Amino acid sequence: MPRSAIAADAADHVLTVEKIPEMLLRYAQHPYAALARQGPAGEKGGSEDLTGVLALLRTRLHFDFSGYKPGTLVRRVRRRMGLRHVERMPDYLQLLRSDPGEVKTLFKDLLIGVTRFYRDREAWNYLEEQLLPSLLRGREAGAPLRVWVAGCGTGEEAYSLGMLLIEQSQSAEWNGPIQIFASDVDKEALDIARTGIYPESIAADVPPGRLRRFFLQDGTHYRVNKELREAIVFAEQNLIADPPFSKLDLISCRNLLIYLSADVQKRIISLLHFALAEGGYLFLGSAESIGSAEDLFETMSKRWRTYRRIGATRYEMLSLPTAAHRPTPELLADPLAPSKANRLLTRVQQQLLERYAPAGVVINRRHEILLFVGRTDLYLTQPAGAPTDDLLTRVREGLQTRLRGLVRQVVTDHESQAIAVRVRRDNVWHRVRVAVEPIQLSGDTEGLLLVSFADDEEAKPRPAPEAAGAAVTERDDSVVRQLEAELKASREDLQGTVAGMEASNEELTAANEEVMSVNEELQSTNEELETSKEELQSLNEELNTVNAQLQSKLDELERTNNDLDNLLTSTNIATVFLDGHLRIRRFTAAVTRLFTLIPSDVGRPLADIAPTFTDPALLTDATTVLKTLTPRQSEVATREGRWYMRQVLPYRTQDNRIEGVVITFSDVAAEALQGARFDLEAALNKLAANEARLRTTLDTAADAIITIDESGRVQSFNLTAEKMFGYSATEVMGKNVSMLMPLPYSKEHDGYLTRYRETGVAHIIGIGREVEGLRKNGTRVPLDLSLSEFTDSTGRKFTGILRDLTERKQAAQWRREHESQLAHLLRANTAGEFAAGLAHQLNQPLAALANDIAACQARLGAGRAPGVRALLKHATAEAQRAGAILRRFRDLIRKKPQRWERADLREIIRDAGELMRPEMARQQVAFDLRLPPDPLPVRVDRVEIEQVILNLMQNALDSVEDVRRHGRISARAIRLHAARDVGELARVSVEDSGAGISEEVAGR
Known part of the structure; x- marks a missing residue:
């Protein structure tokens, strides 16, 4: 935070920690601090010394502070003198002339830019809940809503009002454009407002819902979103010297007037009245008021300082600044411009003619006469002294007190009122009817009253006391004169009291404004002190952090120094x-x-x-x-x-x-x-790495790898070898490799090693051959052996690579068996083709035989040789049955696609039984066929299912024949029966009296 304050040029002094107490003591001993401790009494005097300071500010910055309250200026200048340790005003003036930065700082200090979002929360609640809904109610959709925020500072007030307007316009379903003009004289504050970036601390002032809707969080800051930013135009403007905006619906000028003198306040109030559209609203600070401009504004809330524009523009009080500062034209000296006066006169005369046609005057709420109508001289006079337009001063005797109360009642009730009073004219008391009514016209006549006078014709004039001396005694005349004198004195005392009270009220208002101004300054100072306190706390935290870091660095330096000492020593x-x-x-x-x-x-x-x-x-x-x-x-x-x-x-x-x-x-x-040591160590590491890679390769190889020495002792035995032989490496290491070989390979191996040692001739090195290995469980395993030789520091070594041939041999056996089956199938196919041709050739002799039998039957004639005819009939049936058997046999062996059809399973079984019955009769096998009486409908390929049944019956016949060949005598019979199973399924069972199926066949 201190660095941020320095970077933002917000610090008055940038000092080291040890110099801060000295600076604070010097500031506390400065006369400014002593005057501050004395209170308001210490602020008096010295204002005449500000002439040079204000002139320098006006020359350098083109801003005139002469309209500000002297007390405020004195306090702020003395504050800067205390911070710069300057005790005399001439010395400070000289400092301003030599230091442009101090001029800029004093300028910002005099502006007192104390602001925040929704300051005076209750006043903003009133604005949100009552004033803004009233402003938007019934408003045309196309008409723009124009708002002016005067003295906006860094923009918080303008954005606060913008958020409320956007929300209220949406709630009222009003879609017109919103134009917010925000002005200030501080360029740097306006730059901050235009940027729309505020610290995280605004979350304490802005409600969470509005914070989420109208702001975007950017790191540790909040940025105004596009919707809110585009509704506001920020402009540099001096409210005292520059022309105002116009045709505004709402002006917010909060906590600005309290710093200005009474004359400037009065002029600015008239300026704001001019800038507002008819019925527009004015929103002031909690310590501000419209002063004596009660005829220009109607009070909406006295507590929250909200007012509504009424009445015509007061040109005699309005001072619109121009480039040449031209005086107001003389024609504006009249209360109403001629064109407006003529128009008003025409309207008023028409109204008077229609109702009363009496004499009358048009006044404002301050009782000032704006227009005369008819013979008002009967009721009004011009008193001695300076000319005046005050109605109550010019009315004749008898009207003043009653007319004052009547006007007050009309202003309060907004309704016409009339009374009858006695008016003294030419020493005669006349009964007069006085009526007061508000002028009900649109435009700038709001707040004007019409006062009309008319004599009561029925009442007779009564002489004044001095004109009726004959009827009144001298004593009565003396009493009347005494009462009249006392009444006049009482009236004068009352007027003096009222005037004194009004003056006291004005003084109290000015004092209240001064107190609020001081309060604003104190609040600004308090915020600065809070900021300074936070900066000091932050600085203290940073110092603690720096001390901790320094201690850490010292500890680190000590450790480093110790490490360095040990390094240098060792x-x-x-x-x-x-x-x-x-x-x-x-x-x-x-x-x-x-x-x-x-x-x-x-x-x-x-x-x-x-x-x-x-x-x-x-x-x-x-x-x-x-x-x-x-x-x-x-x-x-x-x-x-x-x-x-x-x-x-x-x-x-x-x-x-x-x-x-x-x-x-x-x-x-x-x-x-x-x-050399490093080289040796590197070589050993490389050797170890190579050995590890070799060991990994050996252990992951798919073949068994065994290394032996010249004597046949095992030197290495990889994991595949362990799985192949069932031995672990520890069980075979150092033992003769012949333990892994069955006879006669073990003896051949020993002899080979002996011959190799004696002759040095290697017969099988580099030659692959097929051998048998002996597992730990005694089983043999076919192996493919490849042997190689190498020499190391301990002598010759032999490496054998063995591959298990079990799967290869099983595959070869499977191939041989399937090749045999394939040859059998080929022969069966050839036989089937031959049988098909034979069946075709047999069909012709059978057909000729049937024809011959039929011819024999025809020649025998009826009744002749009945025995022969019976034999011929039987021969015909057998020939037909043989033909049917041949056709079905040909269908069985013929290759054709399946043909599914609905059939009665009983007929298929009968046909198959008829085919097998002659063979069963020849082998003397009893055939028992049991079929249900009801049909067995099934959906099958007729030829294939018939072949299946034939196969079953043939297997049963073979089983019975096998029993006979082995000399076992038993009843030879085959039973075939069929029945309905679950659903549409049918079951066919074949039983025989044979020996059954062997285990070998059943396993296949």
Whole structure:
């Protein structure tokens, strides 16, 4: 926050912490502070000294503060003098002349820009709930709503009013344009208002709903949205010197008039009256009022200072500024312009003629006569002294008191009233009827009254007391004169009291405005003090943070220093640090072998220290490195014959500044040994990595990999080998590999190794062959073996790669079996084709046989050889049955697509039974066919289902025949029966007296 205040130029002084108390004491001892402690009495005097200050402000900034209240100006100027520690006004004036920044600061201080959103919340509630709905009620949709916010400052009041207008127009369903003009004399405040960016603290003043609708959060700030921003036009304007806006429906001029003098206030009130449209509203601050302009405005709420424009424009009080400041034309000196007067006279005369045709006058609410009608001299006079237009002063004796009350009643009730009074004229009392009524005309006549006079014709005039001396005694005349004198004195006392009361009210109003002005200034000062307090708190927090950071840095520096000390103490590299003048700054313990250094040598030039080696170029190289920043190195030898690599490098700080050199001495022999160690360690690491990769490859290989030595002992055994043989690596490591081979392979292997050791001849190296392996569980496994040879530091080694051939052999067996089945199917197909041809050839002999039988039957004739005829009939039936069998046999073996049809399963079974019955009879097998009496309708391929039934019956016949071939005697029979199953399904069962199905066949 302090940095933000400095950047915004909002701080009066920017000081270090230790200088702040001194500045506060100087400010407290300044005369301004002493006068502030004295209260209002201390503010008197010294205003005459402001002439030069105001003239300088008017010259430099073109703004005239002469219309401001002197007390306000004195307090604000003295405040600046206290902040700048200037005690005399001439000295401060000289400061203003020499410091343009102080002129600008004083200008902003005199403006007192205290504002915030919805200041005086209850007044804004009244505006929202009553005044604005009344303003929008019945308003035409196309007519723009024009509003002026005078003295808007940084825009909070203008945006507050804009939000209310937008909400109320939507609630009233009024869609006309809203034009808000916001003006101020402070350019910087207007720039803030135009930007529309406010801090997060406005959330305390703006209701959450409006904050969400009309503002966009931008980091730690709120920005006015487009809808609200486009409704407001900000303009630079001096309310005192510049022309106003016009035809306005609402003017908000809050907490601005309290800083101005009474004359300027009166002029601005007339100006605002001129700027308002007929019936427009004026919204003032809680300590402001319209003063004596009661005939220009109707009070809507006295508490919340809201007024409505009435009456004509007071041109005699209106001072519209122009470029040349021309005086008001003489024709405006009349209460009403001639054109308006003629128009008004015509209207009033017409109204009087229609109703009374009496004498009368038109007055405003301040009893000022604006127009005479008829013979008013019968009721009005011109008193001695200065001319006056005050009606109550000019009426004749007997009218003043009653007429004052009558006018007040009409103004209050807005209704016509009339009374009868006695008026003294020419020493005679006349009975007169007086009527007062508001002028009911549109335009600028609102607030005007018509007062008419008419003599009562029925009442007879009565002489005045002095004219009736014969009827009145001298004593009565003396009493009357005394009463009249007392009455006149009482009236004069009452008028004096009323005038004094009005003057007191004006003084009290001015004092109240002064108090409110002081309160505004105090509030501004309080806000500044609050801001200063927050800044001090923020500064204190920042100081605490900085102290904590500093302590952290110190701790870090201490740790770094300890680390550096331990590094310098423990390192074996001889190092010495030199500053820019080649003086010793620090050195390691190892450097004492090369220089005779002790701790007290820090700060001495290196040239003063005797080295134990010969290096004439050392100091020259150090100087060169300081100039060129290029490292230099050289080999040097000590008196003991040890060689060192000497390097000189620039000493760089963190911000890349050169502050000396660093000289290091590295033992060449030690470095070479260290390098060899590094190389060896790197080679070992590489070997370990290769071994790990090889082990991973071996363990993930799909084949078993076994390594043996010359004696046949197992040296390695991968995971696949463990899975293949069932042994773990620990069970076979170091043992002869022949344990994994069945006989005779184990003996052949031992013999091969013996011959190889004796002759060195390798017969199977690099040659793949098929062998058998022996698992741990004793089973054998066919393997493909590939053998290779290599030599390492321990001698020859042999690596065998074995692949399991079990699946390959099973696949070969499966292939052989299926090839046999395929050959059988081919033969069966050939046989079927042959059988089909044979069936076709047999059909012809059967047909010829049937024809011959039929011819024999015809020749025998009826009744002859009945036995022969029976045999012929049977032969015919058998020939037909044989033909049917051949046709069905041909259909079975013929390749054709399936043909589904509805059929009676009983007929299919009978046909199949008839086909098998001759064979069963030949083998002497009893055939029992059991079918249900009701049909068994099914949807099948007739040929295929018949083939299935035939296969079942053939299998049963084979089973019965097999029993006979094995010499077992039993009743040979086949039973076939069919029945309805669940739903539309049918079940066919075949039973035989055979031995049943073997386990081998059932398994397939």
